[in-house]
Amino acid sequence: MTLRHPPTAPDEDFTMTRNSPISFIGASMLGAASMLLGFGCAHDPSKELVAARVSYQEAADGPAGTEAKAEVYEAEKALARAEQAHDKRSGSAEEVDLAYVALRKSTNAMAYATYLQFQAKTQSANADYVSTLEGQKESAESRLATSEDALASKSKDLATAEAARAALERQLSAAMASLSDMAKISQEGERTVITLSGAVLFRTDETQLLPIAQEKLGEVAGVLKQYGEEFSITVNGHTDSRGSDTHNQQLSQGRADSVRAYLVSKGVAQGSITAMGQGEAQPLAPNTTAEGRANNRRVEIIVDRKPGG
Amino acid sequence: MSYPRLSTILIALVAVPACATKVLPQQQMLDTQSTIASAEEIDASENADAKLHLQYAREQLETAKRLMADGEDDEALRMLDRSSADAELALTLARTEQVKSQSGRAIAEVDALRNDEMPSAGPRIAE
Numbered sequence: 056m057t058l059r060h061p062p063t064a065p066d067e068d069f070t071m072t073r074n075s076p077i078s079f080i081g082a083s084m085l086g087a088a089s090m091l092l093g094f095g096c097a098h099d100p101s102k103e104l105v106a107a108r109v110s111y112q113e114a115a116d117g118p119a120g121t122e123a124k125a126e127v128y129e130a131e132k133a134l135a136r137a138e139q140a141h142d143k144r145s146g147s148a149e150e151v152d153l154a155y156v157a158l159r160k161s162t163n164a165m166a167y168a169t170y171l172q173f174q175a176k177t178q179s180a181n182a183d184y185v186s187t188l189e190g191q192k193e194s195a196e197s198r199l200a201t202s203e204d205a206l207a208s209k210s211k212d213l214a215t216a217e218a219a220r221a222a223l224e225r226q227l228s229a230a231m232a233s234l235s236d237m238a239k240i241s242q243e244g245e246r247t248v249i250t251l252s253g254a255v256l257f258r259t260d261e262t263q264l265l266p267i268a269q270e271k272l273g274e275v276a277g278v279l280k281q282y283g284e285e286f287s288i289t290v291n292g293h294t295d296s297r298g299s300d301t302h303n304q305q306l307s308q309g310r311a312d313s314v315r316a317y318l319v320s321k322g323v324a325q326g327s328i329t330a331m332g333q334g335e336a337q338p339l340a341p342n343t344t345a346e347g348r349a350n351n352r353r354v355e356i357i358v359d360r361k362p363g364g
Numbered sequence: 365m366s367y368p369r370l371s372t373i374l375i376a377l378v379a380v381p382a383c384a385t386k387v388l389p390q391q392q393m394l395d396t397q398s399t400i401a402s403a404e405e406i407d408a409s410e411n412a413d414a415k416l417h418l419q420y421a422r423e424q425l426e427t428a429k430r431l432m433a434d435g436e437d438d439e440a441l442r443m444l445d446r447s448s449a450d451a452e453l454a455l456t457l458a459r460t461e462q463v464k465s466q467s468g469r470a471i472a473e474v475d476a477l478r479n480d481e482m483p484s485a486g487p488r489i490a491e
Contacts, residue, residue, distance in 0.1 A: 133449075148439070148442075149438075149442065152442040152443070152445065152446055153442070153445075155446050155449070156445045156446055156448075156449040159417075159446075159449035159450055159452070159453045160449060162453055163449070163452055163453045163456050166453065166456040166457050166460055167456050167460075169460050170456060170459055170460040170463055173460060173463040173464045173466075173467045174463050174467075176467040176470075176471070177463060177466050177467040177470050180467065180470035180471045180473070180474050181470055183474045184470065184473055184474045184477060187474060187477050187478055188477065191477075
C-alpha cells in the first residue's frame with residue numbers, strides 16, 4: 056500500500072528537546088522569534104495535525120469508512136485528542152505526537168480496508184476454485200456416464216452383430232453342405248472356394264447352364280446374397296488343354312459370365328461379384344488323362360470377406 | 365484492530381510492577397513489543413512501508429524506554445503511543461502484503477484450473 060502521506064520520521068526535534076535542554080530553549084526562542092517576525096501564527100496547526108486531518112478525511116470518505124469502521128473510529132478519537140492538544144497549546148509537542156498517532160491510525164484504517172478487500176478476493180477465488188472443481192467433477196461424471204451408456208450400446212450392437220454373423224455362418228455352412236454332392240468346398244481362413252465340375256454345369260463346349268446347375272446355383276445364391284457388401288465374390292472359369300488357348304479362354308470367360316449372371320439374377324449384389332476366364336492356365340491335374348481333364352474343367356466360386364467386413 | 369497474544373498477557377501478569385504509575389506504560393510497552401514481534405514474524409520486509417514503520421516503532425520504543433528511565437513519564441507515554449501506532453500500522457501493512465500474495469496465488473490457481481478443464485466433448489468412444 057502506498058501511503059498518501061509519507062510517514063513522519065521519529066521526531067528528531069522532539070527527541071532532541073528531551074535530550075538537550077539547551078536545544079529545547081533554543082527551539083522555543085526560535086519559535087517565539089518566528090512568531091514575532093510573522094513567519095507563523097500561534098494558532099496555526101502543526102504540519103502533523105494538518106496531515107492527520109487530511110488523512111482522516113480520506114479514510115472516512117474512502118472504503119475504510121464502510122469496511123473498517125472501528126479503525127476509522129480509532130483514528131477519529133486520536134485526531135480529536137490531537138485537536139484538543141492543539142486547542143490547549145498550539146504547536147506543542149503533545150499536539151505533534153498526538154497528530155502523529157492520529158495520522159498512523161487513519162493510515163492503518165485505510166490499510167486494513169485494503170487488507171479486507173484482498174481477503175475477500177482470496178475467499179472469492181477459493182470459492183471459485185471449489186465450484187470450478189465441482190463443476191469439472193460433475194462434467195467428468197456426466198461424460199463417464201455417457202461413455203458407459205455408449206459402451207453398453209456398442210456392446211449390445213456388437214453382440215447382436217456377432218449373433219447375426221454366427222447365424223449367417225451356420226446358414227452358409229448348411230447351404231454348403233447341401234452342395235457337397237455336386238461341388239467341392241474348401242475353406243482357407245476367410246476365403247471359401249466352391250469348385251463346381253464343368254460337366255455338372257455345362258454341356259461340352261457350351262456356356263449355357265444346365266437346368267440342374269441352375270437349381271444348385273440357386274441355393275448358393277440364396278446364401279451369398281445375404282452376405283451383401285461384406286463379401287466379394289469371384290467366379291473363375293477353367294478349361295482343360297484341348298483346343299486352342301484362345302478358344303479355351305473365351306469358353307472359360309463365357310462360362311464364368313453365365314454363372315455370374317445367374318447368381319446376380321437370383322439376388323446376389325452385382326457390384327460384389329466379378330467373373331474371370333482363366334482358360335487352361337490353372338490346371339488342377341495333368342491333362343494327359345480323361346480324369347485329369349475332367350477335373351480341370353470347372354468353375355470356382357471364390358468368396359472372400361472384405362477387409363473390415 | 366488489536367493483536368493480543370497469550371505471551372503478552374503472561375508476561376504482563378508476571379511483570380506487574382510495584383509502582384502504580386508504571387503499570388500502564390509497561391503493559392502498553394509489552395503490547396507494542398508483541399505487535400512488533402508479530403510484524404517481524406510475518407516478514408514486514410516484503411513491503412517497504414511496513415518495513416519503514418516497523419523501524420520507526422522499534423526506535424521510538426527505545427526512546428520511550430529511555431524517557432521512562434529519565435522519569436519523563438508523559439513524554440514516554442506519548443512516545444510509546446507513537447511506537448504503538450507505527451507497530452500496528454507495520455503489522456497491518458505486512459498482513460495486507462501477505463493476503464495480497466495469497467489472493468494472487470488463489471486467482472492464478474483458479475485460472476490454471478479453468479485452463480486445464482477438459483473440453484466438454486461427447487463420449488470418448490470410437491465410433
